Amino acid sequence: MGALGSLVLIGAMLLFLVLGIAAVTWAARRRWRQSLRAALAAGLLVAVYAVSLLGVSATAPARSLANGEWKCFDDWCVSVTSAVRTGDTVQVVLAVQNQGHREQAPDTPRAWLLHHGRRDEVIVPGLASRLPGGSSRHLPPIGLTAPEAELPRFLVTEGGFPSVLVIGDDNSPFHPQPSWQLK
Numbered sequence: 001m002g003a004l005g006s007l008v009l010i011g012a013m014l015l016f017l018v019l020g021i022a023a024v025t026w027a028a029r030r031r032w033r034q035s036l037r038a039a040l041a042a043g044l045l046v047a048v049y050a051v052s053l054l055g056v057s058a059t060a061p062a063r064s065l066a067n068g069e070w071k072c073f074d075d076w077c078v079s080v081t082s083a084v085r086t087g088d089t090v091q092v093v094l095a096v097q098n099q100g101h102r103e104q105a106p107d108t109p110r111a112w113l114l115h116h117g118r119r120d121e122v123i124v125p126g127l128a129s130r131l132p133g134g135s136s137r138h139l140p141p142i143g144l145t146a147p148e149a150e151l152p153r154f155l156v157t158e159g160g161f162p163s164v165l166v167i168g169d170d171n172s173p174f175h176p177q178p179s180w181q182l183k
Helices: 002-028 032-059
Strands: 071-073 076-086 089-098 110-115 118-122 135-138 142-145 153-157 179-181
Touching: 002 032, 076 153
Parallel strands: none
Antiparallel strands: 071 076, 076 089, 089 135, 089 142, 110 118, 110 153, 153 179
16 A cells, blocks of 8 residues: 555645645635635545545554564565563564665664553664665664563554655554564
């Protein structure tokens, strides 16, 4: 849904811009009825887009990722390759992959430990580093304190604005984000 959702967002933004310019232009010419219609159409467009964005997010199924399963954000992917528990400590190893043809870095990647309804940010060295096209790399292991009774999960996100506005994007409001169970 990523590419289609991005195209829908771009189309909606362009249509909103055209309607806004039309409303202002007609208002400057004192053509109040046309200006009001254009402004109402722009408002209706925003309302329909917002309802669609929230509706798709709220009805999207939650997904759990298995160790070794890749979570991709366009060409950049991440995976929990192993999670080894010793008591209340979990040693997590991540791998990153660039499926593109040129060197790139991810767009503001962040990692989170999810437990007891909390979302604690985890610092992962090398997560935001550049990666040559068509290559992958294992990151240094990270140790997390996560009691097994809490059913902890590990989440990696990537991207900021405008991905929160893309219909069907993992970053959109209320959209369940795929994560790995730390057993």
